[in-house]
Amino acid sequence: MEAIFEAVVYHPFVTITVAWCTYLVVLGIHRVYFDPLHNFPGPKLAAATQIYEFYYDFIKGGQYTWRIREMHEKYGPIVRISPCEIHIADPDFYDSVYTGSSNPRDKWWFTARLFGVPTAFISAVEHDLHRARKGPLNHFFSKRSVTQLEPMIAAMVEKLCDRLSKFKSTGKPISMRNACAAFTMDVVTQYSFAKPYGALDEEDFAPHWPDAVDAIEELTYLNVYFPWAAELLRNLPLWLTRKLNPLMAKVVEFHLSMAEQISTIMNSESKDNHGYDHPTIFHEFLRTDGLPASNRNLQHFLGEAQTVVGAGQVTTTYHLQVTCWYILSTPHVLPKLKAELEEAIPDPTVLPSVQKLEQLPYLSAVADEGHRFTHGVAHRLPRVSPKNPIVYKNWIIPPGTPVSMTHMLTHQNPSIFADPFAFRPERWLGPDAASLRKYLTPFSKGTRSCLGLHLAQAEILLALAALFRKFDFEPYQTTQDDMDIVFDYFVPMPKRGSKGLQVLVK
Numbered sequence: 333m334e335a336i337f338e339a340v341v342y343h344p345f346v347t348i349t350v351a352w353c354t355y356l357v358v359l360g361i362h363r364v365y366f367d368p369l370h371n372f373p374g375p376k377l378a379a380a381t382q383i384y385e386f387y388y389d390f391i392k393g394g395q396y397t398w399r400i401r402e403m404h405e406k407y408g409p410i411v412r413i414s415p416c417e418i419h420i421a422d423p424d425f426y427d428s429v430y431t432g433s434s435n436p437r438d439k440w441w442f443t444a445r446l447f448g449v450p451t452a453f454i455s456a457v458e459h460d461l462h463r464a465r466k467g468p469l470n471h472f473f474s475k476r477s478v479t480q481l482e483p484m485i486a487a488m489v490e491k492l493c494d495r496l497s498k499f500k501s502t503g504k505p506i507s508m509r510n511a512c513a514a515f516t517m518d519v520v521t522q523y524s525f526a527k528p529y530g531a532l533d534e535e536d537f538a539p540h541w542p543d544a545v546d547a548i549e550e551l552t553y554l555n556v557y558f559p560w561a562a563e564l565l566r567n568l569p570l571w572l573t574r575k576l577n578p579l580m581a582k583v584v585e586f587h588l589s590m591a592e593q594i595s596t597i598m599n600s601e602s603k604d605n606h607g608y609d610h611p612t613i614f615h616e617f618l619r620t621d622g623l624p625a626s627n628r629n630l631q632h633f634l635g636e637a638q639t640v641v642g643a644g645q646v647t648t649t650y651h652l653q654v655t656c657w658y659i660l661s662t663p664h665v666l667p668k669l670k671a672e673l674e675e676a677i678p679d680p681t682v683l684p685s686v687q688k689l690e691q692l693p694y695l696s697a698v699a700d701e702g703h704r705f706t707h708g709v710a711h712r713l714p715r716v717s718p719k720n721p722i723v724y725k726n727w728i729i730p731p732g733t734p735v736s737m738t739h740m741l742t743h744q745n746p747s748i749f750a751d752p753f754a755f756r757p758e759r760w761l762g763p764d765a766a767s768l769r770k771y772l773t774p775f776s777k778g779t780r781s782c783l784g785l786h787l788a789q790a791e792i793l794l795a796l797a798a799l800f801r802k803f804d805f806e807p808y809q810t811t812q813d814d815m816d817i818v819f820d821y822f823v824p825m826p827k828r829g830s831k832g833l834q835v836l837v838k
């Protein structure tokens with residue numbers, strides 16, 4: 333008996349397990365009572381172990397954002413939400429966290445893994461590395477470059493309208509999620525590869541592309557918590573990945589399609605984008621002299637392509653779809669918008685420039701209110717001050733600590749946006765509009781802010797103007813709960829099974 337007891341107690345597995353558990357308990361106690369963040373308010377369990385956050389985001393699926401909101405209601409504007417992360421819910425502090433390059437911020441290495449593309453600029457942890465990698469892409473997205481791109485975007489809008497007009501009075505519903513995604517996908521792939529994916533030409537608007545980009549988003553927590561598993565799944569034979577994890581299979585198929593485009597450009601003798609009246613990102617990118625030799629490979633370009641194409645497609649599509657829903661479902665908005673568009677666009681076949689559309693107050697207010705409802709991203713965005721502490725009121729947050737804020741908490745804050753769940757473009761037209769604007773942060777701010785802001789704004793204004801000048805829509809089997817955000821998979825997502833906005837063209 334004694335021999336059995338000794339064998340069990342001294343078995344290496346038991347010894348290691350006991351030692352590991354003891355280590356975790358001591359670590360938890362240290363984090364809660366002794367480490368530099370121990371004074372910050374928040375649940376003790378969240379401070380002791382990251383399993384707390386893991387439970388809400390991985391097990392329950394994208395739910396920590398709502399738990400964080402509850403924590404702020406209980407503990408106030410600054411909360412320790414995990415052993416190493418501080419979250420702030422004070423909209424006036426946004427500019428102190430999301431700073432420019434004179435006060436650089438790093439990303440937090442842990443959440444830099446969200447997208448599963450470690451060499452892409454979006455995943456670069458250090459400020460300097462991020463700047464070096466993003467640099468070659470910046471000029472493609474300047475206001476000037478986007479203005480030059482306008483004829484292409486307008487042509488895609490025309491194509492979208494052409495397709496929608498075929499549904500007129502047929503009684504056949506259209507998925508606005510798929511139609512808008514086809515438009516944004518064709519724009520961003522035309523700009524990236526000089527070859528659109530042709531989603532607007534497909535009968536059903538090629539839903540497999542937005543499905544693939546949504547799959548990238550749904551896999552963000554797998555990438556963060558189990559990067560090795562995500563890597564393994566990405567590299568298995570496709571048939572096996574399809575069986576084990578259909579979401580990852582969609583991502584791999586998406587990667588294969590982009591790899592084909594990039595290889596064609598890499599292998600073509602001339603790197604010239606002959607025949608196109610606008611530059612294209614990956615032709616130019618491959619010519620960039622400043623790019624280190626280690627980054628001149630398919631894998632690196634693929635990471636950048638996923639970043640640009642994915643980010644360009646998912647956010648703008650979501651904005652367009654959700655804004656269309658609120659325009660159609662908020663009784664006073666549609667007639668006001670239509671009246672403005674009819675006056676500004678006497679001939680519906682001739683769309684004004686983006687510059688002219690920007691001057692239409694109600695259209696711009698509708699687009700801004702759409703941003704306030706869609707947030708850009710649902711996830712908090714952690715930033716790290718590498719050398720200096722971040723000081724919030726009496727709290728001194730040590731350098732190296734990830735500090736995050738969440739757009740949704742600001743955009744739905746009733747002390748800033750009165751009646752926050754009412755879609756009210758008028759709030760952007762009143763006397764308070766200028767002071768409200770600084771709290772509208774869908775594109776984030778600082779060095780890591782959205783690269784595609786001007787492109788997104790051009791797509792949104794041109795598409796909304798054309799859709800509501802040319803068509804009368806009626807929502808089809810869509811209710812508010814098909815649109816409400818219930819998941820944070822980095823980007824906002826509705827309930828499972830929602831088909832998004834479906835419409836009939838009258």
Ligand code: HEM
Pocket residue numbers: 453454455466520639640641643644645647648651707708709713774775776779780781782783784785787788
């Ligand atoms: C409504 C439309 C859009 C919204 C609200 C939006 C919002 C955002 C936000 C909040 C970020 C910061 C993410 C982070 O900190 O990790 C971001 C980053 C980014 N966005 Fe957008 N985006 C939109 C459209 C676009 C478009 C059209 C493109 C390009 C085609 C684009 C490309 C990017 C890229 C490349 C980044 C990474 C920037 C970096 O890491 O420095 N976005 N976007």
